[in-house]
Amino acid sequence: MASAPGATASGESVISTDVLVVGGGINGAGIARDLAGRGLKVLLCEQDDLAAHTSSSSTKLIHGGLRYLEYYEFGLVRKALAERERLLRSAPHIMWPLRFVMPHDPSMRPVWMIRIGLFLYDHLAKREWLPASGAVALRASPLGVPLKADFTRGFVYSDGWVDDARLVVLNAVDAAAHGATVMTRCPCVGAERVAGGWRARLQPQGGAPVTVQARALVNAAGPWAAAFLRDQVQRPGSRSLRLVKGSHIVVPRIFEHDHAYIFQNPDKRIIFAIPYEGRFTLIGTTDVEVHGEPGSARVDDDEVAYLCAQASRYFAKAVTPADVVWRYTGVRPLLDDESGDASAVTRDYLLEFDTGASADQAPMLTVWGGKITTFRKLAEEATDALLGRLGERRPAWTETALLPGGDLSAWIGAARRPDEDFARFVEALARQHPQVDRALLHRWARAYGSRIELLLAQAGAPGASFGDEVVPGLYEAELDHLFQHEWARSADDVLWRRSKLGLHLDTAQRQRVAQWWSDRHPEVATTTTSETAWN
Template sequence: MEAAYTGSVCDSKGGPVDEQATRYECDVLIVGGGINGAAIARDAAGRGLRVVLCEKDDLAQHTSSASSKLIHGGLRYLEHYEFGLVRKALLERETLLRSAPHIMRPLRFIMPHDAGARPAWLIRAGLFLYDRLARREFLPGSHGLDLRSHPAGDALQPQFTHGFMYSDGWVDDARLVVLNALDAHERGAVVLTHARCNRPQRHPDGWSATLETEGRHLHVTARCLVNAAGPWAARFLLGATNASGGQALRLIKGSHIVVPRLFEHPHAYIFQHPDGRIVFALPYEGAFTLVGTTDVDFRGELDKVAISLEEIDYLCRLVNRYFRRQLTPADVLWSYAGVRPLVEDAAASAARATRDFRLEPDLAGAPLLSVFGGKITTSRKLAEQAVDWICRALGRAVPAWTELACLPGGDLYGPRPDKRSVLEFAAWSARQAGRYHWLPAPLLERYLRAYGTRVHTLLARRNSLADMGQEVVPGLYAAEIDYLMTHEWARGSADILWRRTKLGLHLAPGSAALLDEWIAAKQGALAL
């Protein structure tokens, strides 16, 4: 397979490749650089398939960076009798945590009991089932809680005196996508960002497609096409490929707000609101609390998704019902919204629509696989099932492998996922602090959480803060910018400040413009 177009991909050592390459022959062309597309690319490349992944924007730019940042079984889905989905997600929960303990970690949830909502016996029964639907190796089980004596009760309104505590996990969603793409690339895949797939053509024995990127055209021939375009999946299938059929999608907008920290302890809250919604309040980036999500049917422009004033007001009112500290929309420091492509079912409300995924194969000609629905927690399993089908369609008998493999940076204690990496992350971090004693502790902690063992690549041949280069904006040095642009497909301030890191929350207005100016100046100098 030929090398990729520079600026969109890196070579196997992380450097730019031949910018004149315009044609690719591959086994699988994957359209969509969200979590599903990236996970499928990783799995397929690891099985020896020649893979091209294309994304019209940045990796995880849309739905996959707009989640609630949770690795969870979906406790509320038990009410809708989706036991299969919950069990599938619970089985994946600890598998994912072991594979990337730097960007994921266990999280304990506080569920205050609201006398006007579900009865306590029903909640106990649900948590009993939640604890036992799948084996837990290291996550503790649930139990009752006296909020009058537990620190979690201090932040709540006084009427909430009792509750429950249970386990799930937290994830940096955008980095999870990038790490899947990085692993795919290091196993031979070509990853093309800002490359739009225009009207692929189906032939009896393969596909041909033109990818448009910055005025250039790249031509791809593939034996199999995977439609992992997320909210665009139905449109891509029915419009761009002229394929008949296709699973109907229900587009649901979920919005979140970020506010000043509402509580001091490290746990999260889950609220069972009287209107039937489940809303989370999560510790976020140290100084903040993340609140969400809403569930609203969406019919607007997919490239221009934003939270509405009504959603902001709703989330503020919900916070005020539960917390002592009262919020107004003026307290919202940041917000984001994403459209989730859910498989259409008979659910009357958006909140009740299923979060399970569906793979729709089509062998009426060259193999075509469309991915509908899904959630971050089940993305690895979705990819495994998708690549199982692809291998059968292409006549390749290659076993699955990702369950027993770390994501890049997750190999703290060896190449295979290990609960030790989750339980002893602090001990590993302490050893790195001794090795990189010259870095400010908060900066090193951020590096270790973002990059895991890849911190050694970022800090290679650097022995002082001066070796990190210019501090372009507070907390962001030239060395990290170079790393993100060379290894992780970052191209501008939004990629760096909001998806590869969350530094945008901590910086003063105008910082993004300063970073873009610095990047433009450096690229201009390199072009001379």
């Protein structure tokens, strides 16, 4: 944990720490977790909510990136494939295996090319329990029912699904459990090297400025990484980012089975159609360059039309813009490799150190690029490198560690397969808590894993309850939990990041949650509209 605040001569509070991490997306939270778990004092600051931007706006896949093989990114794919099962085991409540169906379009890639790609995908990295790829006769399978009749053959392969925003939160929870200080809605407005380290200035929302003294600085600001170097540190970086917008649409459920689809498009891109939140199908993504402020990016109507058109090439029932019930976009900070096509820009990452005028000055690490599947490996490499610059050696630990809520052994005994383990966990919960609505129990199990005990404890005594039901399926006990344990500070934090309940509620119900929040926590409640989510 960062040391208790002191004070400057002017009365401004001062916090001393080993490492200041700027950026509360997946890379910043992952690095803070790894550092704290190795015994360093860490402070993580984020200008908005955890996962407020890119890290809650992904396609929500744990995957190697099948299409990257076409760009000969074998190293990136191997690294990501090696992480798949490791991540799925670490948090079976928020991540699970998912099978993908690729209908074969003879006008796209030939069968031999697809077979070679899938063979490589199966064998580039060790695979212990995810099933291998295979062919499928679509007209004889339920997997072909939603598709146009001219798609007669296809292929099936394995990857995984993740609740991306909760993955970020759980990394922050674990960092805090290991002693880190997490400060949300607290931008770093300036940083400079001083004797023996860094001095940074933080500006908490609605509070007095805070000075942080740190031995090292991590710039994990994602799409704002280059701007942070230029504006807050006054050290323009040697690298440049290409900001690429990935937009998604959500429509009412198109198919009943539990597989996802990957569709090849005439422009050589791909889109996914994925089961989402029970009642919906998620379709994405686009690759559109962003040249303005990343936080102002929105889904264009042209992108909606593109996704609908490409999905309609495959589905028997056309997808139209009128079907779209939600749209969102995330700006991906991709390392500029001078590719002409935005979709061809590498998804790999680079860790770059700046040690100032001499090697013995305090280090600053900037994270360029990356993808959600490789966050743990990135964090491990970043921590190893930071420790080396600080003259310390502490062993890595996250490869086999479980994320908060991921240890289900108290309920089910020894772990087997993550998907089977979660199913056993839900059954055990239902047996032990028959008084709790089954749908609520399942949602809480997905969100909190074994940390569901923090909520269920409130209903353990006769006559106890979860408080008022603010809107259907959302009780005061959960809202209080998210405030106390997960840094939720607004209704949007709850409805669109800690959960996706906003998708299941109407405007009046969402406003009811916002009103409850401002009544209960007027000191932190922000102006809450659906604009940030329904963009």
